[in-house]
Amino acid sequence: MYNESSVRKDLVFYGRKIEAKNLVVGPGGNTSARAGDIVYIKASGVAFEDATANDYIGIDLTTGKVVGSFKKPSCEILMHLGCYAIRDDIAAVVHTHSPWAMALASSGQTVPPLFPDYIGLLGTEVPLIDYVVPAGKGLADKVVEAARKHNAMLLANHGVVALGTNVREAYFRALTVEVAAQVFVTSKIMGGARVLTPEEVREVDQLEAEDYRRELLKGWSH
Ligand SMILES: [Zn+2]
16 A cells, blocks of 8 residues: 655656666656555656655545646646546556557557467457547546446557556556567568457466465555
8 A cells, every 4th residue: 555655756766767778768658656645746847867765746536626737737647546536455656668569550450369478468359549638637537437347547649558456566557568569560561460369368367376466566655
């Protein structure tokens, strides 16, 4: 369970990783995490590589108002708040503009299950959400609808949204979407991607080793 201090530490720590892995450029993308009734989200216009603990500002989940800061929250705040409102089991949202995922989503395709880590972290599928202008209620509504059943999704011509029980889990999910997009596009170029069959997906999904790894991730925070 997060408190204000551990939320801020995780957001700063994984924000640096998101930048280091080239999942965003400059002030693109945003992350948030929930401690009780307060959601901490990256301030508008701040780049992950520069963001310090105070650049993650508190929003009251009930009123939607900023708590204890004069800064403005990320303009994509609505989709974050919407996900927390319908998912009691998540405490973090990571939104990236990662290039392979954007390329795939911009061609109207999503990432199919190609390797076991995909299934372990993302489940059996990653939905593709049609393009909607960023930052508004229209996009938030579509993301929230997909978030009812999925922990990661692609946004056409835009990026990736991943949810998690903590920032580490949401970050790994966003990174797995990017890796899956890279593997999918590359294997297509090399002669065709063999997607795992539904039976193969089910086999991996039911592995005890996958359950164990999922449980380990859930308990993690700074
Ligand atoms: Zn965005």
